[in-house]
Amino acid sequence: MQDVRPLPHYLIQRYHGWRATTYAENAAWYRRLAGEGQHPRAMVIACCDSRVDVAQIFGADSGELFIHRNVANLVPPYDPDGDYHGTSAAVEYAVTALKVAHLVVLGHSNCGGVKGCHDMCEGHAPELEASTSFVGRWMDILRPGYKRVKEAGPADPLRALENEAVLTSLENLMTFPFVRDAVAEGVLSLHGCWNDIGHGGLEHYDRKEGTFVPV
Amino acid sequence: MQDVRPLPHYLIQRYHGWRATTYAENAAWYRRLAGEGQHPRAMVIACCDSRVDVAQIFGADSGELFIHRNVANLVPPYDPDGDYHGTSAAVEYAVTALKVAHLVVLGHSNCGGVKGCHDMCEGHAPELEASTSFVGRWMDILRPGYKRVKEAGPADPLRALENEAVLTSLENLMTFPFVRDAVAEGVLSLHGCWNDIGHGGLEHYDRKEGTFVPV
Amino acid sequence: MQDVRPLPHYLIQRYHGWRATTYAENAAWYRRLAGEGQHPRAMVIACCDSRVDVAQIFGADSGELFIHRNVANLVPPYDPDGDYHGTSAAVEYAVTALKVAHLVVLGHSNCGGVKGCHDMCEGHAPELEASTSFVGRWMDILRPGYKRVKEAGPADPLRALENEAVLTSLENLMTFPFVRDAVAEGVLSLHGCWNDIGHGGLEHYDRKEGTFVPV
Amino acid sequence: MQDVRPLPHYLIQRYHGWRATTYAENAAWYRRLAGEGQHPRAMVIACCDSRVDVAQIFGADSGELFIHRNVANLVPPYDPDGDYHGTSAAVEYAVTALKVAHLVVLGHSNCGGVKGCHDMCEGHAPELEASTSFVGRWMDILRPGYKRVKEAGPADPLRALENEAVLTSLENLMTFPFVRDAVAEGVLSLHGCWNDIGHGGLEHYDRKEGTFVPV
Numbered sequence: 001m002q003d004v005r006p007l008p009h010y011l012i013q014r015y016h017g018w019r020a021t022t023y024a025e026n027a028a029w030y031r032r033l034a035g036e037g038q039h040p041r042a043m044v045i046a047c048c049d050s051r052v053d054v055a056q057i058f059g060a061d062s063g064e065l066f067i068h069r070n071v072a073n074l075v076p077p078y079d080p081d082g083d084y085h086g087t088s089a090a091v092e093y094a095v096t097a098l099k100v101a102h103l104v105v106l107g108h109s110n111c112g113g114v115k116g117c118h119d120m121c122e123g124h125a126p127e128l129e130a131s132t133s134f135v136g137r138w139m140d141i142l143r144p145g146y147k148r149v150k151e152a153g154p155a156d157p158l159r160a161l162e163n164e165a166v167l168t169s170l171e172n173l174m175t176f177p178f179v180r181d182a183v184a185e186g187v188l189s190l191h192g193c194w195n196d197i198g199h200g201g202l203e204h205y206d207r208k209e210g211t212f213v214p215v
Numbered sequence: 216m217q218d219v220r221p222l223p224h225y226l227i228q229r230y231h232g233w234r235a236t237t238y239a240e241n242a243a244w245y246r247r248l249a250g251e252g253q254h255p256r257a258m259v260i261a262c263c264d265s266r267v268d269v270a271q272i273f274g275a276d277s278g279e280l281f282i283h284r285n286v287a288n289l290v291p292p293y294d295p296d297g298d299y300h301g302t303s304a305a306v307e308y309a310v311t312a313l314k315v316a317h318l319v320v321l322g323h324s325n326c327g328g329v330k331g332c333h334d335m336c337e338g339h340a341p342e343l344e345a346s347t348s349f350v351g352r353w354m355d356i357l358r359p360g361y362k363r364v365k366e367a368g369p370a371d372p373l374r375a376l377e378n379e380a381v382l383t384s385l386e387n388l389m390t391f392p393f394v395r396d397a398v399a400e401g402v403l404s405l406h407g408c409w410n411d412i413g414h415g416g417l418e419h420y421d422r423k424e425g426t427f428v429p430v
Numbered sequence: 431m432q433d434v435r436p437l438p439h440y441l442i443q444r445y446h447g448w449r450a451t452t453y454a455e456n457a458a459w460y461r462r463l464a465g466e467g468q469h470p471r472a473m474v475i476a477c478c479d480s481r482v483d484v485a486q487i488f489g490a491d492s493g494e495l496f497i498h499r500n501v502a503n504l505v506p507p508y509d510p511d512g513d514y515h516g517t518s519a520a521v522e523y524a525v526t527a528l529k530v531a532h533l534v535v536l537g538h539s540n541c542g543g544v545k546g547c548h549d550m551c552e553g554h555a556p557e558l559e560a561s562t563s564f565v566g567r568w569m570d571i572l573r574p575g576y577k578r579v580k581e582a583g584p585a586d587p588l589r590a591l592e593n594e595a596v597l598t599s600l601e602n603l604m605t606f607p608f609v610r611d612a613v614a615e616g617v618l619s620l621h622g623c624w625n626d627i628g629h630g631g632l633e634h635y636d637r638k639e640g641t642f643v644p645v
Numbered sequence: 646m647q648d649v650r651p652l653p654h655y656l657i658q659r660y661h662g663w664r665a666t667t668y669a670e671n672a673a674w675y676r677r678l679a680g681e682g683q684h685p686r687a688m689v690i691a692c693c694d695s696r697v698d699v700a701q702i703f704g705a706d707s708g709e710l711f712i713h714r715n716v717a718n719l720v721p722p723y724d725p726d727g728d729y730h731g732t733s734a735a736v737e738y739a740v741t742a743l744k745v746a747h748l749v750v751l752g753h754s755n756c757g758g759v760k761g762c763h764d765m766c767e768g769h770a771p772e773l774e775a776s777t778s779f780v781g782r783w784m785d786i787l788r789p790g791y792k793r794v795k796e797a798g799p800a801d802p803l804r805a806l807e808n809e810a811v812l813t814s815l816e817n818l819m820t821f822p823f824v825r826d827a828v829a830e831g832v833l834s835l836h837g838c839w840n841d842i843g844h845g846g847l848e849h850y851d852r853k854e855g856t857f858v859p860v
Contacts, residue, residue: 011319014272034325034414048309076301084353086301189220232446235446237443444703445860479683568734601646604648627678
């Protein structure tokens, strides 16, 4: 491991700050969390975007939210082909081992992954169409969403595609047998929401309205 | 989307708390982040575990850390087979599009994914060996690490395997051409660390010592 | 007071959320409650259990319910021996000073205190029989209820003992002269109910049926 | 149980409202709480006063806070005399069985119990001095606090006595061997705070300042 370097100094300094304040004030809780294991109530699937702080938005304390973050908060369809599936593994662990009660897909405004998908589907991003592009192939999950947006022709197609990223993930979640069964048994519920980064807004999907509405 | 429900009330109430405090105090910054896009300095690859709060440990402000979280903070080897690769897509986006300067793999104590891998490799978790187990197949990434631990025979094999999860990910990161190139050019550095949940400790990999040492 | 620490950060953040939403929307009411004093219509005696949220179940607004919570929602018999009696003091204050119209004893399913009493009475919890065990001595209040359950031999003895915890408390309430007098004058009524945590059920005692029935 | 009546209709109607909304949206969580038992992070000792909604102020979800409420949020000194001690039983259960990480004593403004204690100590409430007064004997716990206030001669003696109610409880908590031991081991921390009902304020005890300061 000749290429591994020590942590940058600024991260070490901040860690010591956290250790001396938040950790020190909550040491008993951290020890208990270590001893008893985690019992999170919800899993949140969010984007890796540095501007989306899931734990803060949902006022979450250590131990409350099992958080998976990937590009554009996507869930691929069920496909047990024996290969590596990081997102599917996270969902399986949350639902079958941790038995979370809620699965929340959190999208957001200004999403670079969604914009890349839009550019690619419009033919403006040939580099993403290359078979070797991991981002391009990952965003293929959202192609059906792109088609729906194209047909609907909304005023703000990027915003519409961000919503589709949430809805597509929710649809794909229901293709997993263990998700479908838990929902049918009433021990798991699915939720979709979208965060407006600039305005600090939060909307969630309302199935009666068939659209996203402010919470 | 008949199965999608409104957000649980307690999350909505907490969101309003965040909106009225953290967001309100930093609205100018959030608006600028929305307008200018993100420019995170580092990417962190961490576990989904609800007890690991990456942003808090590293004192990160909105916009600072591009965070990918999956089960056991693993990175699979480079394999551009045209399939969905969420982790590889996140790394590609961080390194080639966002041009982060640091790639930090953050492991942690009491990791359920690592323990599952250990049980599976010891033959005590047949359900994880099933070809349909997403968690089992995902943890296959760590099998080479298990073999190294088995040969070394350390006093605490789970702790050793948690360290191997970090080192295996770092090794696999170097199999990605765009990571290797960025490291060679000196525009990207790799870092490995491990968080002790109960004691609030943080160790990082020291290449001279060939082991993890407290920061 | 060298051992007292500041409030944990997560509670402070949530408090600010409450301040900015619920309090802000109802400031006039809170100010009036502070100025005029409380005039609650009912007192509820419930368990400390974190899963029983009295105010939510009864849709109570600030100022409506005077709430005493102790282990297993028990009321000891009348015994003015000059010692500290927290439960008796709460009942006395509610009935003679606040003149509440209703006294509601609320039991619940999965009650750890009731289970402890059952184990103790069956001889399976010697640590609760120690004279220094506060929980054991407190649960002695329910020993007569245990005997009735033992004689009746119901299919679900724990559920039956949870009901007895409510009935024993109601019986003991009637040993207080000021309770008995207020009931006789028709200015106070007693009520017993039981909450099924998992199913969200609520049953109340029906004196005609001599048992608990769903509301 | 001839004196027990059905629940008042208005409470039944509100219960159905809760069942149809909050419960329905969170049924999976309630079922899991019933199945797995409670794991509350903190115990709160608060007043029965109908104007203090502990769960709301601390944004608590079902399962988060073990709540004991008595008149004036008092804890008596350690005294294992084999008698009924509701408050001591609740503290013992929280610390030794549930292993909560935080013990929060929450006082409040306009406290009728504290005012009664003040009147009694000043000789203006002879009815509370009767040996048969449960409220009077319960408020005896606060007599040492009254003496300290009297000596200090603050501008607002009632407010000062409300603070003393919190501090006296914290001092008495430290007379319990199992509390003292858990604090010494670093697995339990004590906190004192005070809620201004009319203004929605919250102050906590700052040991450096030796007084209560806004959070």
